[in-house]
Amino acid sequence: MPKAKKQEEINPKADNADQEWVFKPYKLAKGEEYMNEQQREHFKNMLLKWKKELMEEVDRTVSHMKDEAANFPDPADRATQEEEFSLELRTRDRERKLIKKIDKTIELIEQDEYGYCDLCGVEIGIRRLEARPTANLCIDCKTLDEIKEKQERG
Numbered sequence: 001m002p003k004a005k006k007q008e009e010i011n012p013k014a015d016n017a018d019q020e021w022v023f024k025p026y027k028l029a030k031g032e033e034y035m036n037e038q039q040r041e042h043f044k045n046m047l048l049k050w051k052k053e054l055m056e057e058v059d060r061t062v063s064h065m066k067d068e069a070a071n072f073p074d075p076a077d078r079a080t081q082e083e084e085f086s087l088e089l090r091t092r093d094r095e096r097k098l099i100k101k102i103d104k105t106i107e108l109i110e111q112d113e114y115g116y117c118d119l120c121g122v123e124i125g126i127r128r129l130e131a132r133p134t135a136n137l138c139i140d141c142k143t144l145d146e147i148k149e150k151q152e153r154g
């Protein structure tokens with residue numbers, strides 16, 4: 001007899017965020033309809049929580065940068081600091097884009113169009129969406145897409 005699997009917390013990594021976060025996986029009932037109201041609610045909550053965390057992160061950096069800004073009279077220190085800032089700004093830029101993507105995804109949920117592959121229309125699947133809540137391609141299309149991208153890059 002296989003051992004009963006312990007309910008694990010999932011820790012999805014966003015497409016392009018460095019941040020990790022934890023969420024309880026959805027308990028799928030047998031024969032449950034795909035993307036019923038409960039599931040949509042689950043993903044919406046996930047996305048809202050993620051967005052909130054990203055926005056807090058953006059706020060933290062901005063105030064951190066303000067605090068540090070005038071603290072280095074030495075030009076060499078300032079150069080290092082500016083490098084750090086531009087790195088942080090790039091990260092923040094990625095996060096802002098991600099927040100936009102999250103907003104769009106929440107819209108999809110509200111329009112009841114969430115969870116289906118953009119290219120072939122199949123169900124993306126609960127577990128894949130939990131790992132990547134903003135995924136808009138099924139695993140097959142995503143794999144093909146990546147192969148194509150690699151070929152185009154040479």
Ligand SMILES: [Zn+2]
Pocket residue numbers: 117118119120121122137138139140141142
């Ligand atoms: Zn597909």
